[in-house]
Amino acid sequence: MNLPICNFDAKNSLLCPQCEKKVEEGQLTKADVDASIKLAQIAKTNSEVDKFTLHSCKEFDGNFVLSFSKEDIMAIRQSRTLYRLIQDQFQGKIWLVEAEENDRKFIEDMFFPTKILSINNVWAPGGIQKTKAIVSGKWTPRFPINTETVVQIVKDARNLDIEIEFENKRR
Ligand SMILES: [Zn+2]
Structure with a gap:
């Protein structure tokens, strides 16, 4: 580990x-x-976690952004049990991101398993550059990811202003 x-x-x-x-x-x-x-603590009884590489953990308002190696992220995404095991250790929601990734990949990881259709830089009035991410499908009250939290985490973790839009804007 x-x-x-x-x-x-x-x-x-x-x-x-x-x-x-x-x-x-x-x-x-x-x-x-x-x-x-x-x-x-988990690794003491779990040989898979014992092989993990955690690069960092950043906390933003009770959200924990865990930066793991790519293979570890894949292992966690493939196993509900493993995900639960890790999530249960934290007081807030965990977000899994790949270590040393770019902004685009970071945003994609934040929305996983929902697909991001495009991420583009747009110019907002006043010459401010913003990044617009288009999420596939449409927003419903059951959408499992709090987009406001994502905006805040991306701002804090990557110093990037993003705007989130859904593919199908009609509710
Ligand atoms: Zn030490």
Whole structure:
């Protein structure tokens, strides 16, 4: 398992001086530390999670954006049990994103499994550049993803202003 903090620290819920220093210097956040410890607890009884690589965890208002390696994301998406196991450890909603991805992929991950039809840069009045994402289908009250939360997370995590539109605007 690869985590933002040492495996030993994560398994024992403590921080060695090096990791402590990284937290103090802002290289690591409390969310990175907490998520590492949570995953290490799951890994104790789950050999699949024990092979995961967590790059980071960012918390935005009770939303946890977990950045994993591509193979790990695929494994979690294929297993409801695995997803539940991880989600249950967190107090808020978890969002799975691939590590080192671009803005476009990040937005696609936020909406998974709903498809994003297009992501384009548009110019808003006043010369402000915005990114418009068109989501397939139409919005219904049952749509499982809170689009306002997505807008906020994309702004905080990627410093990107996005506008979300549904393919079929008529309700
Ligand atoms: Zn350490």
